[in-house]
Structure formats: C-alpha cells, structure tokens
Amino acid sequence: MQIGLIGLGKMGGNMRERIRRAGHTVVGYDRNPDVSDVGTLNELVERLEGPRVVWVMVPAGAPTQSVINELAGLLSAGDTVVDGGNSRWSDDEKHAKELGIKGIGFVDAGVSGGVWGLENGYALMVGGDKEHVERLQPIFDALKPEGPYGYVHAGKVGSGHFSKMVHNGIEYAMMQAYAEGWELLEKVDSVENVREVFRSWQEGTVIRSWLLDLAVNALDEDEHLEKLRGFAEDSGEGRWTVEAAIGHAVPLPAITASLFARFASRQDDSPQMKMIAALRNQFGGHAVESAEE
DSSP states (O other), rough: OEEEEOOSHHHHHHHHHHHTTTTTTTEESSSTTTOOOOSSSHHHHHSOSOOOOOOSSSTHHHHHHHHHHHHHOOOTTTTTTEEEOOOOOHHHHHHHHHHHTTTTTEEEEEEEEEEEEEHHEEEEEESHHHHHHTTHHHHHHHHSSSOOOEEEEEEEHHHHHHHHHHHHHHHHHHHHHHHHHHHHHHHHHHHOOEEEEEHTTTTSSOOHHHHHHHHHHHHSSSSTTTTOOOOOOOOOOHHHHHHHHHHHHHOHHHHHHHHHHHHTTSSHHHHHHHHHHHHHHHHHHOOOOBBBB
C-alpha cells in the first residue's frame, strides 16, 4: 500500500520506518529537509497514486488545521486523510465536515507508543466511517503491536482521539501514584534502597506495568533523580479529559488531582514531579529540565 506521511518528528519518523518495514511505500514530508522525502505538500500529493491516503502527524490545533486546509485544496474526491496527532476530538468533527464537502474521507487515530513504538508497535484507537477505516487496515496492521491487541475501531469520527485522551488522563493518574509512592519511600529513614524496592515490584505484584519498568529505567540512570528539576508539563489532553468529565458530570478525582499536581510543580521544585518528568522522558522523549537550570 502507498501512503503519504506529514510530520517526521519523534513519532512520525519512527512510524514511517515501521510502515516501510512492513513492505508499504511511504512518502514523507517534514519542514526539516534533512528528514523529508519531498520538498512540499504538493509534491507529496503528486507522488501518490489515487485514491490517496495521507496521514498527518503534526501538533494539535493551528498546525493541524493549517495542514488540513492545504490538503483540502490538493486532494481529490475519494482520497482519505488520517489525523494521528493528539488533536481534540471536537476538532475531528470539524475536519471531517470540511473535507467531506469535497468528498475526502477523514479518520482520527489516537496513537500511543512514544519513542518505543518503532520496535514495540503503536497502540491505535481509531474513529471514522467503516469504509474509510477498512481502507487503512493494512497500515494499521503494520503499526500495531504483534498479536491480537493494540488496535480498536472505537466508533464514529472523534472517538479515536477521545479514547486516546482518556488513555492519557489515566496515564496522568498512574504516574502520579508512582511518583507519590516514590517520594514517600525516599523520605523515610528505614528504607535504604528505594530503587530496588521499585525493581522488586516488577514481578508478581498487582501494580507492575510498563510505566513501572520505565520508572526503574529512570532510577537506574539517576538513582535519586537529583539531576532533574521537579517540573512537569502537561500535553493538554489531561485538561481536555477533565473538561469532558465536567461536561458529562463524571467524577474524576484521581485524574483531576494529578493534573493539578502538575500545575503545582510550576510553583516550586516538587520531588514527585521529578519522577513524573523522568517517566515522560522515558516513554515519550519529552524534554526535562535540569536541576542546575
């Protein structure tokens, strides 16, 4: 299968490679000419045979809207656009309508896997009409992890990104719990090897997880996280999760508290946020701030 991929950053670049390894043709475009296969979006579209499929992996909001607008003028009826970035689900409904007027299909794909996705595969939560989703199945199969899990057609347009948003909200709460436990263990005199306590939880406990594995990786690199500043950004999806919960009158005390804890981290040097920052760097390659800054 042939596909265009726009945005070749930490996620997009690895996705291009994984799709190619599965035997498909990928024409990639990025503003960085060092990683781009073509010089312009117009050239990308011209390189693809119709009906075309173009996957967008750029930041949510204005950058995604700009690309959608440009593609609307370049693509033809019968083509399909996939937004695989972290867009807000309500934007998906808008984009589907805008493209649909021109006969262009739209699919939203929540993508999880971070910098590990190239080797491990990407969990995919997909929203859109059945005909558009089925057309993309070979690409989804190339990206997903091996085995029966890691892919779902969640429902209508917007459902993929809504599902990924909730996934990220849960991720916030899980990271916060590990961080709080780590800080408490570090605080008491009786526990002399906090890193090995975390390592002992990796087998046979009900709290074992990939996030726990990544926490151990971070502690192996910096046992007491002394090199990090206790500051953690939020991607926006945690806020959207809380906003959606308010709109639907669904109580989310753990997720909401974890979001507010990140806000608090920007007011002082929080020990818990050192672990949050370390985990975000481990799974997503997100930037961290040095304790020396």
